Amino acid sequence: MLPQFRVSQEEAINVSGDDLRATAAAIFEKLGVPPEDAQVGADVLVLADLRGVDSHGVSNMLRSYVNGYTSGQINPRPNMKIVRETPATASIDSDRGLGVITAPKAMEIAIRKAKEVGVGMVTLGNARHLGMASYHAMMALQHDMIGVCMTSCPPRTLPTFGAEPRLGTNPIAVAVPAKNDHPFVFDAATSSVAQNKIEIARRLGAKLEPGWLATADGTPIMEEMEVPEIYHMLPMGATRELGSHKGYGLSCVVDILAGVLTGFGYGAVPGRPNFGHYVAAYSIAGFDDPEHFKTNMDEWLHMMKSTRPAPGHDRVLVAGQPEAEMEVIRREEGIPLHPEVVQWIQDTCGELSVECRF
């Protein structure tokens, strides 16, 4: 079984998405972020919470964003500049703006380009943390487009056979619309597990799975254990025998497209607090009739979900399905927050003299 990352039902305090969004937006605004940008940033965080991606929601990320704005590492009013452009591409200097807020703007540019020429592809250099990658990819859905998002993160992850981290968790997100079914939404780190999940496991005292981490000298840890004091992340696949060269290679692809290609460095150079991002939109109408495509996606999703399960399993899931199911529940019941998180938000609101809605 996977570690239980989520806060237990008994101790959780349920907060509505609207209240959490309004409160997070008020905090962003008080830190110098323009009102419209503050709304976007809060929306990205809260959608992660609503979809059950707690690792990238308010409880796990807002604190580091507050620290980043307060310390000056994140620029609340970045002057985003397009430094290169063609009909299908753009390269943006994001002036140390938070990716949570700048990536949606870059994705809007990509969508506009895809409307004009079929594909839009935009890199963001000189950037800060992205938030949930699939948020930006999913912006393409309402335009009958496929959305893609990647981010080159500061190094935490070992190359296969390596003892020094050279790559970030470097996630890839791809969102594809369907007609009546939920969209296909893939969003995963190319490391064996998202960095945020390790820290949540540490906070909750949960056990790690074999193949998630390596010891300080680079040896993969292949037994269940608590999060060690010093560790490195492993690429997806854990060991060469289990295919870690594929996870490592895909992580390199992300480091190149969302890092080197920006012209502003990559995960390891200049490193923290720098990030690089990549967003793209592919217009389905450039390849097929969108209605035909979306009907086929419904069929394709049904085929995948109706697969006969292997012994010990109830059903076969498809990417985006657990998140879509969770979103229905949490829009109804609210987002379960740990009391310590609620306390931190209330304290922060108190310090910043902004209204906490809960």
Place this chain on the structure above:
Amino acid sequence: MLPQFRVSQEEAINVSGDDLRATAAAIFEKLGVPPEDAQVGADVLVLADLRGVDSHGVSNMLRSYVNGYTSGQINPRPNMKIVRETPATASIDSDRGLGVITAPKAMEIAIRKAKEVGVGMVTLGNARHLGMASYHAMMALQHDMIGVCMTSCPPRTLPTFGAEPRLGTNPIAVAVPAKNDHPFVFDAATSSVAQNKIEIARRLGAKLEPGWLATADGTPIMEEMEVPEIYHMLPMGATRELGSHKGYGLSCVVDILAGVLTGFGYGAVPGRPNFGHYVAAYSIAGFDDPEHFKTNMDEWLHMMKSTRPAPGHDRVLVAGQPEAEMEVIRREEGIPLHPEVVQWIQDTCGELSVECRF
């Protein structure tokens, strides 16, 4: 250790790339393929052999292509038609042409579009086997572009938790130019291992690694063993705990982009002998000065390769490096072929009355 797939030094017959290419081209031509196309097809096969990707070279693939042409499943003179097009995209009906030969033509269209608008992205429906995906991606390199190639294959691979194959081995290839160093070339199945490698292992009696296959009921096989009679492929990551949902999700991305998006079906529908392909070229000049980018790629490759190795390992490799090293050796020493393969080629040449150069 990984199974030793390659033919042993003692029994190998070394054949020069030029002789193998000329012979394969003569065979293609005799099967009805136009001379120029026959040269392309032979070049794709032999580059796989030269780069040590024996699973996709002459010895492992030519026989099935000969059978496909002979049985009429592959059209030797396809009438490729662009069915949709925008400045950055095209969708091609490849009229049952072999992907080995049609994908380079699609990639040429993608490169032309990338020169014009920054990105070119082309799907190929109604297609047959692709050959080595990285061949097509690598065509972008000489144009200072990043090349991408994917192929949606007939189902062999289980979804995570599933007992029925729904996805092919669905590889992803990405090629990125450097200035003085070898290019970065990633090319990997999103299944735990390439289908062709299983069949080579069966032929050579090599043992499989844990996590490569599942039993007939969908249970992952987690011990070393010979290739069982009935098996299913697992997605990259093998088990949910080790991250198979990521390999499964990426395989779905390939099935969508190289399958559903073509408008001609996907891996499972209509299934064998149908394949779908996706190629793309991203002009580096659309994002950064190409010389700046390629110099940065040299630095990036050096950083990766100079990583301190973990205990038990000599060095850290980067995608494209083992293949570039093998290519230097095999261009010098020739391609080592198993005597049975040489015999089959000689017999086939005899049957078809074409000259065998060895």
